[in-house]
Amino acid sequence: MNHRSPFIIILFVCLGVIAGCEQKNVVARYDGRIITVDEYLEEYDNLPEHTRASINTLEEKQEFLYRLIRRELLLQEAVRMGLEYDELIQYKIETYKSNLLISEMLERKFSGKIIVTEAEIKEYYSNNLDDFTTETVEASHILVKTREDAEHVLSLINRGRDFNDLATEYSFGPGAEKGGILGVITRGQMMPEFEEALFSLENEGDISPIIETEFGYHIIRLDKPKTTIVRPYDEVKETIREILSDYKEKELFETFIQDLEDGVDVKINDTLLEELG
Numbered sequence: 001m002n003h004r005s006p007f008i009i010i011l012f013v014c015l016g017v018i019a020g021c022e023q024k025n026v027v028a029r030y031d032g033r034i035i036t037v038d039e040y041l042e043e044y045d046n047l048p049e050h051t052r053a054s055i056n057t058l059e060e061k062q063e064f065l066y067r068l069i070r071r072e073l074l075l076q077e078a079v080r081m082g083l084e085y086d087e088l089i090q091y092k093i094e095t096y097k098s099n100l101l102i103s104e105m106l107e108r109k110f111s112g113k114i115i116v117t118e119a120e121i122k123e124y125y126s127n128n129l130d131d132f133t134t135e136t137v138e139a140s141h142i143l144v145k146t147r148e149d150a151e152h153v154l155s156l157i158n159r160g161r162d163f164n165d166l167a168t169e170y171s172f173g174p175g176a177e178k179g180g181i182l183g184v185i186t187r188g189q190m191m192p193e194f195e196e197a198l199f200s201l202e203n204e205g206d207i208s209p210i211i212e213t214e215f216g217y218h219i220i221r222l223d224k225p226k227t228t229i230v231r232p233y234d235e236v237k238e239t240i241r242e243i244l245s246d247y248k249e250k251e252l253f254e255t256f257i258q259d260l261e262d263g264v265d266v267k268i269n270d271t272l273l274e275e276l277g
Helices: 006-024 037-045 058-080 087-110 118-127 147-158 163-170 192-200 233-262 270-275
Strands: 026-030 033-036 133-144 181-186 211-213 216-230
Touching (some): 026 037, 026 058, 033 037, 033 058, 037 058, 087 233, 118 233, 133 147, 133 163, 147 216, 192 211
Antiparallel strands (some): 026 033, 133 181
């Protein structure tokens, strides 16, 4: 009978435990390589929140692992081609690294320092009401392909023919089957030539002269005069908050970069610089 020493038995047990632990810590093996639990979790934790939220089922986790493996295989192929030593690639890596470091530095430098108060938002709203004011009208139109057709239709309107009937008969534009009715139009919605003519009309029933655009020749009727609408404060306050936040961030950055530049003596060789490029 072959009796193993206690030391050998203990060694086999320890190796078995280690192998078992290693097996439990490996979520994938490929081409002699492994992906450990820690590596998987590190990649997962660095995903955007909405992407993490989409990885729940076993199939989704498997697909995520396959993406990691594909990325590694592609990277190996790039290395095999010697791209990691390519001068252009090295330049791009250094540029990306520099930009990343600057971005992270600025994020940490200014984090929590940009605060926009409710009072500031209300003040901006009050002082810039024009930016939150729109004009609307209601109109109908007739669109034809030639100026001759437009002049003919306009003459019929001037002789008392019904605008909507003529739109149904002659127009090939939007709403022709409904008598050319366009409904509510907000300033900034239409082509400049069309809009200028439309918003110059003042009274209900006013007819525009013939207007030429890239689509053809228009005749416009004002169905309801201009109405001015001011967007409510609650509707725009988050937009204003972003505007003020961007402004304060830019202001903070300009002050910061000015402080850095003040401590540096810059001398530029304009003669040499002019010869470059």
